[in-house]
Amino acid sequence: MTREEIIFNVSEKMRLIRTEAGYTQDKMAEVIGLSKKTLVQIEKGRLYAGWSTVVAVCALFRETETVRFLFGNEPLEVLETVARDGMDYRKEKTLGGKVWWREVERINGFILQQNIISQHYRIIDEDHFRIFSSFDEAESTERFQELTNKLEG
Numbered sequence: 001m002t003r004e005e006i007i008f009n010v011s012e013k014m015r016l017i018r019t020e021a022g023y024t025q026d027k028m029a030e031v032i033g034l035s036k037k038t039l040v041q042i043e044k045g046r047l048y049a050g051w052s053t054v055v056a057v058c059a060l061f062r063e064t065e066t067v068r069f070l071f072g073n074e075p076l077e078v079l080e081t082v083a084r085d086g087m088d089y090r091k092e093k094t095l096g097g098k099v100w101w102r103e104v105e106r107i108n109g110f111i112l113q114q115n116i117i118s119q120h121y122r123i124i125d126e127d128h129f130r131i132f133s134s135f136d137e138a139e140s141t142e143r144f145q146e147l148t149n150k151l152e153g
Contacts, residue, residue, distance in 0.1 A: 001078060007048050009070050010067075013066050013067075017067060020065060074115060080133075081135060100116055101114065102115075114137075120134065121134055121137060122134075123144050
């Protein structure tokens with residue numbers, strides 16, 4: 001998933017996100033920091049939201065079914081991965097990936113997973129703390145091998 005794809009997908013679903021949250025256009029515009037006119041243009045498909053607007057929508061409305069579905073239940077993780085172009089050692093407790101994740105490999109208490117919606121990869125430890133995430137499969141596999149070899153060697 002790229003920044004442009006995220007912007008497109010969130011812009012396309014803006015009205016649905018707003019209505020699912022039970023907000024009027026006035027209230028939604030106020031909450032995310034846009035003019036009502038700009039929000040209307042986005043909802044009508046005449047304009048795409050900017051990156052900062054998309055980040056605000058995903059953060060503030062991350063519990064909505066629409067945002068969760070767009071990002072495989074992990075909207076903030078996907079945004080962080082795209083914004084930072086991968087990340088390493090940001091320890092954050094996860095739910096272990098039972099629903100939105102496919103297990104790629106499990107060795108020495110580390111699990112390499114791929115999100116079934118966004119397709120990004122992450123490495124979690126046996127306590128379900130996120131160690132690493134990236135959209136790059138080779139980079140994720142390499143980091144997984146580094147982590148698991150440390151324990152073997």
